[in-house]
Amino acid sequence: MAFRPKRALAVFWKDFLDLRKNVGLLLSMGVLPLVFILVPIGVVWTYVQRPEDPNLRVIAHYYDKSLPLGANAALFLIERTLTDWFGMFLVMPVFVPILISSQSVAGEKERRTLEPLLASPVTAAELVAGKSLASLVPAVGISWLAFILFCIGIDVVAWPLVKGPLMPNALWTFGIFILAPLFAFFGNGVAVLISARVSEARTAQQLSALVVLPLVGLVGGQVAGWLTAGMGYYAIQGAVVLLLDGVLLVASIRLLDRERLISRWG
Amino acid sequence: MNGIQVQGLAKRFGGRAAVEGLTFDVRPGEVFGLLGPNGAGKTTTVRMLTGLLQPSEGEAIVWGHSVRTHGEELRRTVGLLTEQPGLYDRLTARENLRFFMKLHELDEAAAWPRVRTYLERFGLAGRADEPCGSFSKGMRQKLAIVRTLVHDPKVIFLDEPTSGLDPESARTVRDAVEELATEGRTIVLCSHNLGEVERLCSRVAIIQGRLLALAPLGELRRAGLALDIRVEGDAERFLPALAALPFAPNVLREGGRLKVMLTDDAQAPDVLACLVTAGARVHSAVPAHRPLEEVYLELIRQGRG
Numbered sequence: 001m002a003f004r005p006k007r008a009l010a011v012f013w014k015d016f017l018d019l020r021k022n023v024g025l026l027l028s029m030g031v032l033p034l035v036f037i038l039v040p041i042g043v044v045w046t047y048v049q050r051p052e053d054p055n056l057r058v059i060a061h062y063y064d065k066s067l068p069l070g071a072n073a074a075l076f077l078i079e080r081t082l083t084d085w086f087g088m089f090l091v092m093p094v095f096v097p098i099l100i101s102s103q104s105v106a107g108e109k110e111r112r113t114l115e116p117l118l119a120s121p122v123t124a125a126e127l128v129a130g131k132s133l134a135s136l137v138p139a140v141g142i143s144w145l146a147f148i149l150f151c152i153g154i155d156v157v158a159w160p161l162v163k164g165p166l167m168p169n170a171l172w173t174f175g176i177f178i179l180a181p182l183f184a185f186f187g188n189g190v191a192v193l194i195s196a197r198v199s200e201a202r203t204a205q206q207l208s209a210l211v212v213l214p215l216v217g218l219v220g221g222q223v224a225g226w227l228t229a230g231m232g233y234y235a236i237q238g239a240v241v242l243l244l245d246g247v248l249l250v251a252s253i254r255l256l257d258r259e260r261l262i263s264r265w266g
Numbered sequence: 267m268n269g270i271q272v273q274g275l276a277k278r279f280g281g282r283a284a285v286e287g288l289t290f291d292v293r294p295g296e297v298f299g300l301l302g303p304n305g306a307g308k309t310t311t312v313r314m315l316t317g318l319l320q321p322s323e324g325e326a327i328v329w330g331h332s333v334r335t336h337g338e339e340l341r342r343t344v345g346l347l348t349e350q351p352g353l354y355d356r357l358t359a360r361e362n363l364r365f366f367m368k369l370h371e372l373d374e375a376a377a378w379p380r381v382r383t384y385l386e387r388f389g390l391a392g393r394a395d396e397p398c399g400s401f402s403k404g405m406r407q408k409l410a411i412v413r414t415l416v417h418d419p420k421v422i423f424l425d426e427p428t429s430g431l432d433p434e435s436a437r438t439v440r441d442a443v444e445e446l447a448t449e450g451r452t453i454v455l456c457s458h459n460l461g462e463v464e465r466l467c468s469r470v471a472i473i474q475g476r477l478l479a480l481a482p483l484g485e486l487r488r489a490g491l492a493l494d495i496r497v498e499g500d501a502e503r504f505l506p507a508l509a510a511l512p513f514a515p516n517v518l519r520e521g522g523r524l525k526v527m528l529t530d531d532a533q534a535p536d537v538l539a540c541l542v543t544a545g546a547r548v549h550s551a552v553p554a555h556r557p558l559e560e561v562y563l564e565l566i567r568q569g570r571g
Contacts, residue, residue: 010368014354014361021356021397112350116413119316119346120369121338258337262318263279 003129007122011130012137015104019138025103029096029138033146036092040085041153047074047081048161063225078158082166083229086175087219089150090237091212093143093180094187098211100135101188102204105195105256114261124256128249132188139184147176171231179238186241187211189248196255268294269452270315270421274324277310284310286476288324292469294420297443297453299463299470299483303566306474308456309349312423315454316346329420329452342370345419349426351410355399359390359409362398363416370417377416384412388438403430411439421452428462440466460558472562474569479561487555491528493537494554498522498547507544511536516560527556 019025047056051074060073063080067073108114117127151167158166168176190211195204218237221227254260270292277284285307292298302308313319315326317337326333331340353362363381367374385391388408398406407430414422427443428436443466447453457463463470463483470486472479479486497504501524508517508526515537516527526537534551541548 004371006371007369010365013368014357014365017361018354018356111352111355112348113352113354115318115348115350116346116352116366116410117369118318119341119344119348120366121341121371122369123338258318259320262313 003123003125004121008126008129008133011122011127012133015100015131015134016137018104019100019134022103025099028099029142032092032095033142033149036089037146037150037153040081040150041157043081043085044078044154045157047077048157050074051161072161074161078161078166082154082169083171084219084222086172086234087215087222087229089143089146090175090179090183091215092146093139093184094212094215095209096139096142097132097135097184097188098191098205098208100138101131101191102195102208103201104131104134105192106198106201106204109199109261110201118258118262124253124258127256128192128252131192132185132252135188135191136181136184139187140181143176143180143184147172147180171234174231175234179234179241182238182241182245185245186248189245189252192252193248193255196252196261268329268420269296270298270326270328270454272315272324272326275311275314275321275326276323277307277314277319278322283475285473286323288471288473288477290471290477290480292452292454294452295447295450296468297447297455297466299467300454300456300473301460301463301470301562302473302478308473309425311473312346312425312454312456316344316423317341342417343419344421344423345414345417347411347414347422347424347427349429351406353398353401353406353409353413356397358395358397359385359401360394362409363413366413366416372417377418380418381412381416384415384442387442388412388435404432404435407431408435408439411442415446419451421454422446423454423456425456426458427455428457428459436462460562464558470558472565474566476569478565478569483558484555486561487558491531491534492554492556492560493524493526493528493534493551495524495526495537495541495551496522496549497524497541498549501546504541504544504546507540508537511540516564518557518560525554525557527560 050056051072056073056077060067060076064076067076108117154167155165191204191208194208195201198204198207218227222229227233272288272290275288276286288311300308300311310319314321314333315328317333317340321333328340329343331343333340354365357365364374367377382391385394388411390405390408390412393401393405398409401409411427424443428439431439440462443453443455455463455467467483469480469482471477499522501519501522504524505517505519508515513529513533515533518525528534528537538548538551
């Protein structure tokens with residue numbers, strides 16, 4: 001069966017239109033970026049307010065025993081915060097597609113729209129492509145918008161100490177343009193896969209959301225000082241996620257097979 | 267080849283057989299009734315014929331497309347009205363229809379006038395830009411019917427098309443079904459509303475996991491003779507006498523009328539003699555068609571037995 005982009009775009013058009021009219025879902029999608037922007041800005045602002053606080057040196061020393069005595073501990077901690085927080089920021093492109101895809105796939109079953117949809121000529125691959133696009137475009141868009149606001153916020157609050165722009169730096173630029181889409185694809189793939197196996201959007205969301213736990217765990221490891229994040233560290237994460245994306249794509253297309261969906265849920 | 271040709275169609279889910287050995291044809295321009303109790307395999311059959319499920323055995327050709335090998339072409343050709351309307355509530359009626367036009371890769375500008383005609387016919391044209399979530403049950407059903415026709419299908423499967431509709435709307439839908447058949451389309455109607463089946467269908471298949479009967483409606487109703495007898499006074503008092511006959515016929519009573527179901531023409535004189543002996547003054551006795559409901563229930567009972 002040939003892949004017809006027009007049909008995939010039709011699915012994207014419908015899901016995107018539906019999303020735009022789903023106020024509750026839009027609000028849920030908006031809350032997460034706000035938290036991911038405001039929390040680090042608040043932390044950086046605290047460091048900037050008291051750069052000479054001796055406790056900052058103690059904390060900085062905990063992370064880096066070799067920190068020279070003359071080094072600016074506040075600046076060190078700001079840079080460390082920005083590096084570690086990037087791991088947390090990656091939760092956003094994972095989580096937003098989970099919110100959307102759970103609604104769009106399991107929601108079709110709940111609303112009993114699945115059978116008319118599957119009775120049309122659309123193929124499983126077109127369905128996966130259209131639905132994925134409808135969740136990836138908002139997820140990546142929100143991540144990029146949040147990144148712009150994050151950069152502005154950080155630079156504004158850090159300016160008195162740094163006397164120049166801190167953001168965007170190389171790690172964040174690489175991460176937001178390369179890793180964020182890969183992570184978004186991962187979140188979407190997990191949600192599609194789980195949505196194809198459960199009957200309710202809420203259950204799909206709850207189960208899919210569990211995949212962010214390893215990410216949060218890694219950030220916890222960084223904050224605890226057990227893991228040191230950097231470009232290489234995030235690049236390895238990206239490679240692993242890319243591999244998982246491929247597996248999820250194949251599995252999603254198989255699971256969105258008509259026979260399987262109709263036998264189970266029709 | 268146009269129409270539908272079904273040969274030995276079967277579907278099993280694991281070890282459980284949903285339907286077995288179905289063989290029938292439906293001609294272009296025919297409204298064909300697919301009847302059976304809940305769980306008889308009607309929906310499974312329709313799903314196989316619309317390319318949603320692959321048969322476990324057998325083959326069906328729908329308007330020239332094999333259900334086994336030409337799923338995509340098949341789905342371009344058929345229209346399916348599911349039991350639930352299955353509309354996107356946040357989208358307007360127009361957006362719902364446009365979505366299906368896009369899925370069928372139609373030129374929307376060219377297809378819209380025809381779709382608009384159906385919207386007008388079903389009284390929905392003025393509500394096209396309102397979200398479907400605000401529609402009544404009947405409006406949702408009518409919109410689902412329009413969606414089924416969006417791509418001008420040659421074969422149309424209708425599952426309970428008048429469910430939830432008021433009598434006037436139900437009449438509009440029935441008229442539309444008849445008109446679609448007149449245009450040469452093949453229509454398969456699944457319904458528990460036997461009156462509607464009697465009005466619309468030329469032939470019916472009664473299934474219960476397998477084919478119990480396949481015949482023109484008139485033939486099916488004549489399959490067993492019925493006698494319509496008018497007696498003086500309340501006919502109820504003669505029921506015990508009729509029940510005592512050796513062949514114990516089924517009897518429907520309406521005031522002074524008795525509809526006695528027979529299995530053989532030769533039983534008619536015995537029925538009349540029995541009534542006269544019981545003191546009935548018989549005003550008239552005419553052969554009558556058995557109601558489809560009676561035939562249907564009898565076949566289902568036999569199928570279970």
